[in-house]
Amino acid sequence: MVDIDWENLGFNYMKLPFRYLSYYKDGQWDEGRLSDDALLHLSESSPALHYGQQAFEGLKAYRTKSGAIQLFRPNKNAERLQKTADRLMMPHVPTDKFIKACQAVVKANQEFVPPYESGATLYLRPLLIGVGDIIGVQPANEYIFTVFAMPVGPYFKGGLAPTNFVVSYDYDRAAPLGTGAAKVGGNYAASLLPGHYAHTQQFSDVIYLDPATHLKIEEVGSANFFGITSAGEFVTPLSPSILPSITKYSLLELAKTRLGLEAIEGDVYIDELDRFTEAGACGTAAVISPIGGIQNKDDFHVFYSETKVGPITQRLYDELVGIQFGDILAPKGWIYPVEI
Numbered sequence: 001m002v003d004i005d006w007e008n009l010g011f012n013y014m015k016l017p018f019r020y021l022s023y024y025k026d027g028q029w030d031e032g033r034l035s036d037d038a039l040l041h042l043s044e045s046s047p048a049l050h051y052g053q054q055a056f057e058g059l060k061a062y063r064t065k066s067g068a069i070q071l072f073r074p075n076k077n078a079e080r081l082q083k084t085a086d087r088l089m090m091p092h093v094p095t096d097k098f099i100k101a102c103q104a105v106v107k108a109n110q111e112f113v114p115p116y117e118s119g120a121t122l123y124l125r126p127l128l129i130g131v132g133d134i135i136g137v138q139p140a141n142e143y144i145f146t147v148f149a150m151p152v153g154p155y156f157k158g159g160l161a162p163t164n165f166v167v168s169y170d171y172d173r174a175a176p177l178g179t180g181a182a183k184v185g186g187n188y189a190a191s192l193l194p195g196h197y198a199h200t201q202q203f204s205d206v207i208y209l210d211p212a213t214h215l216k217i218e219e220v221g222s223a224n225f226f227g228i229t230s231a232g233e234f235v236t237p238l239s240p241s242i243l244p245s246i247t248k249y250s251l252l253e254l255a256k257t258r259l260g261l262e263a264i265e266g267d268v269y270i271d272e273l274d275r276f277t278e279a280g281a282c283g284t285a286a287v288i289s290p291i292g293g294i295q296n297k298d299d300f301h302v303f304y305s306e307t308k309v310g311p312i313t314q315r316l317y318d319e320l321v322g323i324q325f326g327d328i329l330a331p332k333g334w335i336y337p338v339e340i
């Protein structure tokens, strides 16, 4: 067994023994292989480095109570990477190749998949980058697809805890018809400065509004927003510049089918926060992160509580995490086992 303090893992890079690498050249992918070399070898002129022609994904492998290992909806990550690739004129990684690469990396590093009781997981980072000897602004001819992994801790140790956010009016993360819906590093580069300002004011992160009108909520840092109304609705924003979170779409479905809520994708106006009794942010890394309050200009709006998680948010979390760790029966097609 590897010597890791599973209980105290954060979200930090750890160099594991194996990663998957595949190379695209002359219009096709090679077979791909596992490698013990954690360094990428690429041209100094690679378009990924100069013009941001790159995309990534994030998903987790979960250890179940019986010791098995499973992935949560990796086909959705594969499909999203294909959509991102289309937007940036990169080749598709076929869904089958993507899932097999994830499974191979988990299997090869299986002793780094945290034990069930720890609540920790193995985080997988698929990455697609344009490489090769091109200096003009044009799509690359060659690409690297890699998947590496590291164990990460649960986002909240000792239960869900709300945090506060501040609305960003000075900066957007994406343009109205830009790359907001694509999982690309450029959106993150644009979010570093507003995120930094939020942290210096003791907020967890910023709330991004729709870049065209600055009237509607789009994202919560690098997670999607949801709110619960007293009428029993689960509401989440719909916009072409939001990154379509797989966690969010899973929650929409669970809210409807398992909690009997009405699941709604629609506009969430920043001056109508009163309609929500609870609110949260969701994504693979944070799972569900309850929102205590939102600072909107001079107004500080508290939802359920600044210190306690709301009952519906807690039930959604329990359902989702129960499914991911194999304790609750998943909707058909959501769980992909890893042969170990």
Ligand SMILES: *Cc1c(COP(=O)(O)O)cnc(C)c1O
Binding pocket: 058, 183, 219, 221, 222, 223, 224, 243, 244, 245, 246, 247, 248, 282, 283, 284, 285
């Ligand atoms: C990845 C990401 C999310 C969360 O998506 P999941 O599929 O749930 O992990 C939300 N917002 C942004 C900007 C992201 O990059």
